[in-house]
Amino acid sequence: MRVFIIKLNRAFENFELNNLSENRMDLVARCVSSAFFLDHDIRRDVKLLLCFDNNKVVEISGEIRQMRPDERSIAGFFKGLLQGKRYNGIRFYEASFNDIIKRYKVFYVLDRKGRDIKEIRIDKPVFIIGDDLGLPDIEGRKISLGPLSYMASHCIVILNNHLDGVIYESA
Numbered sequence: 375m376r377v378f379i380i381k382l383n384r385a386f387e388n389f390e391l392n393n394l395s396e397n398r399m400d401l402v403a404r405c406v407s408s409a410f411f412l413d414h415d416i417r418r419d420v421k422l423l424l425c426f427d428n429n430k431v432v433e434i435s436g437e438i439r440q441m442r443p444d445e446r447s448i449a450g451f452f453k454g455l456l457q458g459k460r461y462n463g464i465r466f467y468e469a470s471f472n473d474i475i476k477r478y479k480v481f482y483v484l485d486r487k488g489r490d491i492k493e494i495r496i497d498k499p500v501f502i503i504g505d506d507l508g509l510p511d512i513e514g515r516k517i518s519l520g521p522l523s524y525m526a527s528h529c530i531v532i533l534n535n536h537l538d539g540v541i542y543e544s545a
């Protein structure tokens with residue numbers, strides 16, 4: 375299992391499907407797409423934890439069904455969660471970001487200035503990634519994907535591709 379934890383600097387609250395960028399639900403939806411979607415398939419060995427600023431967590435696993443990779447389809451599931459609907463492969467609960475990271479003994483904090491990912495052996499693939507507003511200083515193993523600043527969703531694609539090529543112990 376690979377785990378991606380996204381620390382979001384916004385609350386999970388009502389939003390318009392026609393205006394996804396308003397509360398950066400476009401970013402959230404792209405993270406989901408990047409974490410799970412392959413060409414005509416879904417990655418089943420992924421867990422994505424979206425930690426919103428108002429202590430709401432949306433936890434998604436490869437058990438999701440009937441979701442399409444486009445932002446609007448994915449955002450529709452988030453809208454449904456806010457309306458009380460529940461879905462296979464999606465858990466919605468209250469927890470803080472700190473509660474979530476306490477679950478893992480080992481995790482890697484994605485940081486442009488960290489150690490080059492190509493130079494390290496990933497022990498347990500648990501990654502913490504910031505949104506467009508970045509991450510606070512988090513104690514942990516800081517790893518870099520290179521000198522450029524990538525979008526959170528692109529970091530997930532790069533990490534997935536990196537992990538596809540290496541042997542690692544499941545998180």
Ligand SMILES: C[S@@+](CC[C@H](N)C(=O)[O-])C[C@H]1O[C@@H](n2cnc3c(N)ncnc32)[C@H](O)[C@@H]1O
Nearest residue numbers: 484485486503504508509518519520522523524
């Ligand atoms: C769009 S970036 C954040 C930009 C934000 N303005 C900042 O300066 O932190 C989103 C997140 O992706 C991760 N990230 C982006 N580029 C990276 C890189 N080259 N190496 C490692 N992590 C990166 C970091 O976790 C960052 O918080």
